[in-house]
Amino acid sequence: MRHSFSQAIIILSTLIACGAVFANDDTDYKNGLSAYIDGDYANAYQSWLKAAEAKDSRAMFNIGLLHEQKRIPQASSESADNWFVQASNHGYVAADYHLAMRWLAQGGRDEEANARIEKAANAGYAPAQRRLSGRKQYAVTEPMPEATATVSQNGKSAYLTESWIETKPASNWTIQILAFKDRVKVESFIDEHDLQGKAAYFAEQTAAGILFKLIYGSYNTKDKAEFARQNLSKNLTENGPWLRPIGSVQAVIRAQK
DSSP: OOOOGGGOOOOOOSOSSTTOOOOSSOHHHHHHHHHHHTTOHHHHHHHHHHHHHTTOHHHHHHHHHHHHTTOSTTOOHHHHHHHHHHHHHTTOHHHHHHHHHHHHHHOSOHHHHHHHHHHHHHTTOHHHHHHHHTOOOOOOOOOOOSSOOOBOTTSSBOOBOHHHHTTSOTTOEEEEEEEESOHHHHHHHHHHTTOTTTEEEEEEEETTEEEEEEEEEEESSHHHHHHHHHTSOGGGTTTOOEEEEHHHHHHHHHHTO
16 A cells, blocks of 8 residues: 555655666666555565666665665665675665665774775765765765645746745654755755755854755655665765754754744
8 A cells, every 4th residue: 555645755766876787677676666665665675686686786775775674574684784785896886885884883894894985985975085084974864755846826836945844743854965055056956956846945044154955855764764865866965965853954943033
């Protein structure tokens, strides 16, 4: 049975990092995404197994997530690691970074984890580059929103802003993509990347002035937000999107009223 529209997750299936291998026919991969969205993890697993046999690195990574999130009866940490390694071997750079974060959290494999981070950084993966450069590293955590944009009288898509954000449960999770100093620039970014109805922005007063922060989606679990973040398109991951609770965004909005 499908979830209600307000709970549906639309997961982007485009490339995270250069060099990832996709199957020429990605029907099985898409079938897996559809099944995952419906909460049918057994069929998601079977579809992604077929895609993985065709060397689809995204499917390999997502099977790893099914094991990591314990969505399937045979789930195990060892199997999760093995699938992430396979995805890495087939060019899915985000798998190296994700695997490294797992190993660092578990302890005992720091040297191997750091080597994975360096590999991802050298391949241009922004979160890994930030970690190596000493920047703040946010918690590991791809989403799509639970509502579509309205259409204004002039026929253009309206932008989701604070009013949309405040309708979401505070316990939900979202993905922060970027921050802009100019409202026009954030709206231009939304237009350029076809994010109307998929992303929202809010204004925050900071020491550097007002920033317009772009967030993507609203998920009722952190696992779903993590899964979505891992499947974001490359042009949305270049600056290392990170997860944050919707409640933390709502607190910012309310503090400025």
